[in-house]
Amino acid sequence: MGNVTGRRTEVVVIGGGYAGVLAANRLTRRDDVAVTLVNARDRFVERVRLHQLVGGSDDAVVDFGDLLAKRVRLVVDTVTEIDAPRRRLVLEKGEPLAYDYLVYAVGSTSGPLEMPGAAEHALPLATLEEAERVRAALGSAPVDAPLVVVGSGPLGIETAAELAELGRRVTLVCGRVLSPYSHESARRTIRRRLESLGVRLLEGTTAVRVTRASVELADGRSMPSAVTIWTAGFAAADLARRSGLSTDADGRLLADETLTSIDDDRIVATGDAASPQGVPLRMSCQAALPLGSHAADTVLQRIAGGTPAGFDRGIAAMCVSLGRRFGVFQFARFDDTAIRLHVPGRLGALLKEEACKSPISQIRAEARRPGTHRWPVKDGRRAERVRAAADGAGRLRESGERPAASAA
Numbered sequence: 001m002g003n004v005t006g007r008r009t010e011v012v013v014i015g016g017g018y019a020g021v022l023a024a025n026r027l028t029r030r031d032d033v034a035v036t037l038v039n040a041r042d043r044f045v046e047r048v049r050l051h052q053l054v055g056g057s058d059d060a061v062v063d064f065g066d067l068l069a070k071r072v073r074l075v076v077d078t079v080t081e082i083d084a085p086r087r088r089l090v091l092e093k094g095e096p097l098a099y100d101y102l103v104y105a106v107g108s109t110s111g112p113l114e115m116p117g118a119a120e121h122a123l124p125l126a127t128l129e130e131a132e133r134v135r136a137a138l139g140s141a142p143v144d145a146p147l148v149v150v151g152s153g154p155l156g157i158e159t160a161a162e163l164a165e166l167g168r169r170v171t172l173v174c175g176r177v178l179s180p181y182s183h184e185s186a187r188r189t190i191r192r193r194l195e196s197l198g199v200r201l202l203e204g205t206t207a208v209r210v211t212r213a214s215v216e217l218a219d220g221r222s223m224p225s226a227v228t229i230w231t232a233g234f235a236a237a238d239l240a241r242r243s244g245l246s247t248d249a250d251g252r253l254l255a256d257e258t259l260t261s262i263d264d265d266r267i268v269a270t271g272d273a274a275s276p277q278g279v280p281l282r283m284s285c286q287a288a289l290p291l292g293s294h295a296a297d298t299v300l301q302r303i304a305g306g307t308p309a310g311f312d313r314g315i316a317a318m319c320v321s322l323g324r325r326f327g328v329f330q331f332a333r334f335d336d337t338a339i340r341l342h343v344p345g346r347l348g349a350l351l352k353e354e355a356c357k358s359p360i361s362q363i364r365a366e367a368r369r370p371g372t373h374r375w376p377v378k379d380g381r382r383a384e385r386v387r388a389a390a391d392g393a394g395r396l397r398e399s400g401e402r403p404a405a406s407a408a
């Protein structure tokens, strides 16, 4: 759509996280585009630092004034429905908001707490409010009280290490194996560091029930727990599904290779909430940046009457902090599978800190000079994986089976 009418094109971004803010800033490239960002909170949340908020070494928030391009209008509200046929958003507090194009960037939340007792007695740690609740619960527990962290992905590892470094008694319930993403070599380093901090690692067993004062395990043991922290996976926010848009099994908005919704070419998905071609990237701040800039480019191309490009970027590392002085920077192939090479120790910690700071710098740079963001990592095998996923889905359809929901 060009602007032959002289009217500005209204683009609304839902979700002021890493992907949404980068996209909003980039969209200001065109003077004839009015950009509105709707976010549930009045501050940007650095989710990658929420375990630090729990430990007290960072508040994990940044003022939007410090991140957003001047031409982005911020509306602090929650979108309760996307009315795609009428191209408008229903807001919790304000008047409905009309759009010409929509960028869907609502991110993720904690996964479902379906295990018996988990919803009542475990505290998830995926959002600012959840992190504040965990911090408050820790504040009222004696310093030597036993704590259990359930889940040994990066979030569980980082939280366990952060608390152990503060002298807390932490047990980490790992499931089958500690840090499933990592290469065995990095896993050994992580295991050694956690043990040296005094974290009790329970590998090869899972939690099966949470009570007010304990976590019960599949192998019959019962771990006393004054505060149980739940870090077993993220789930996509469910706004798209509730609004009747097509999503994948995990609730992410199903999009084509340009990140455009398969139902509606005025809606473009990005960040944790996007499932391009049903083959989503790992939910991560790292992926949110290239997805954010690509979503903006798709919208800008459409406005200009051009053909948007296919998304072909990848991510090639994962880093975890192990307290404030130690980290592991795990390298990976461009299709996001871990390799032996990793950087441990103090240097690993510095690289991890850089990985936390860099997204904020990139967002600020895009606010100052929209259109300059570049992401160097190309996933040369993405097309192959998309084909394999399509073949797999075809086979499942023929056999009448349903695809399994993948873990976030």
Ligand SMILES: Cc1cc2nc3c(=O)[nH]c(=O)nc-3n(C[C@H](O)[C@H](O)[C@H](O)COP(=O)(O)OP(=O)(O)OC[C@H]3O[C@@H](n4cnc5c(N)ncnc54)[C@H](O)[C@@H]3O)c2cc1C
Binding pocket: 014, 015, 016, 017, 018, 019, 020, 038, 039, 040, 041, 045, 046, 047, 048, 049, 050, 051, 077, 078, 079, 080, 105, 106, 107, 108, 125, 126, 127, 154, 155, 237, 239, 270, 271, 272, 273, 283, 284, 285, 286, 287, 288, 319, 320
């Ligand atoms: C403790 C922790 C540590 C992490 N560490 C790392 C790490 O080291 N490296 C890494 O790559 N990733 C890490 N992650 C994951 C990373 O933070 C997320 O993948 C990333 O934040 C996703 O970015 P996003 O922009 O898609 O969504 P988010 O950052 O989740 O932002 C989404 C925004 O949308 C808003 N929103 C949602 N629904 C609505 C609505 N209906 N109306 C209005 N606003 C709405 C939310 O309030 C939020 O502000 C970590 C996450 C956690 C919790």
